[in-house]
Amino acid sequence: MKFQLLPSTFEEDGRASARQHLSCFIVDDLVAIDAGSLAMATNSIQKSQVRDVILTHAHLDHIAGLPFFIDDLFANLTEPLRVYATSKVIEVLERDIFNWSVYPRFSELENDNGKVLEYHPLEAGKEFSVKHLRVKAVEVNHKVPSVGLIISDGLTTFALSGDTAETNEFWNEVNLEKNLSVVLVECAFPNKLDELARISHHLTPKSLKKELKKNSHKNFLTYIVNLKPMYRDEIVQEIEELEMENLQILEVGQVYEW
Numbered sequence: 713m714k715f716q717l718l719p720s721t722f723e724e725d726g727r728a729s730a731r732q733h734l735s736c737f738i739v740d741d742l743v744a745i746d747a748g749s750l751a752m753a754t755n756s757i758q759k760s761q762v763r764d765v766i767l768t769h770a771h772l773d774h775i776a777g778l779p780f781f782i783d784d785l786f787a788n789l790t791e792p793l794r795v796y797a798t799s800k801v802i803e804v805l806e807r808d809i810f811n812w813s814v815y816p817r818f819s820e821l822e823n824d825n826g827k828v829l830e831y832h833p834l835e836a837g838k839e840f841s842v843k844h845l846r847v848k849a850v851e852v853n854h855k856v857p858s859v860g861l862i863i864s865d866g867l868t869t870f871a872l873s874g875d876t877a878e879t880n881e882f883w884n885e886v887n888l889e890k891n892l893s894v895v896l897v898e899c900a901f902p903n904k905l906d907e908l909a910r911i912s913h914h915l916t917p918k919s920l921k922k923e924l925k926k927n928s929h930k931n932f933l934t935y936i937v938n939l940k941p942m943y944r945d946e947i948v949q950e951i952e953e954l955e956m957e958n959l960q961i962l963e964v965g966q967v968y969e970w
């Protein structure tokens with residue numbers, strides 16, 4: 713399985729930065745998880761292949777690239793872009809983004825080939841298929857309705873927490889998975905901002921450590937994602953100080969093979 717966190721931020725010389733403002737993961741150049749930089753950072757193969765987007769929640773850093781992606785592809789789509797999200801998230805997209813004021817309501821528009829946007833409501837706890845992947849969503853503990861995801865291609869299974877504070881449901885589901893290879897967990901703020909993390913329902917390295925202890929699997933890799941860009945160095949330092957085995961920061965832009 714190929715897995716990539718798309719870049720979203722630039723260095724002064726124009727190169728992609730390790731800092732992450734937006735969240736968008738691409739699996740096998742085919743399926744997107746969240747759409748933060750979907751239009752801005754996908755390569756030409758991904759642009760021509762990705763027609764399925766799974767959303768964890770409706771916060772802007774996870775959906776910002778979705779309107780532009782549909783806009784870019786509008787005339788050339790031969791099938792609708794399929795968006796998999798909870799009905800609460802779909803409601804927010806229709807009310808607050810695709811509302812004709814912020815952007816066109818693509819779900820009501822067609823090109824010469826038919827519909828350009830199709831919603832597929834997902835329910836937490838119920839498995840569904842997206843291309844070659846089996847997907848299960850699990851409710852997590854964020855400021856707005858949000859899910860984590862457990863995704864398998866039959867050979868590799870990974871779990872992604874999405875944005876969350878302390879949660880038991882996610883780890884219960886993770887622990888039920890027999891062949892888990894990789895867990896990706898958020899860690900948005902450094903320890904000194906624990907109050908802000910608490911209010912905004914995110915993790916710090918200190919609370920992350922407690923969360924990781926809920927994982928009963930052995931021999932799995934853990935990657936940290938969703939580090940607030942302004943605090944990246946500090947969070948990386950504090951995560952290193954945890955001295956936990958098999959714990960790494962997911963590098964922005966790098967293509968992982970699991």
Ligand SMILES: [Zn+2]
Binds near residue numbers: 769771875
């Ligand atoms: Zn969020």
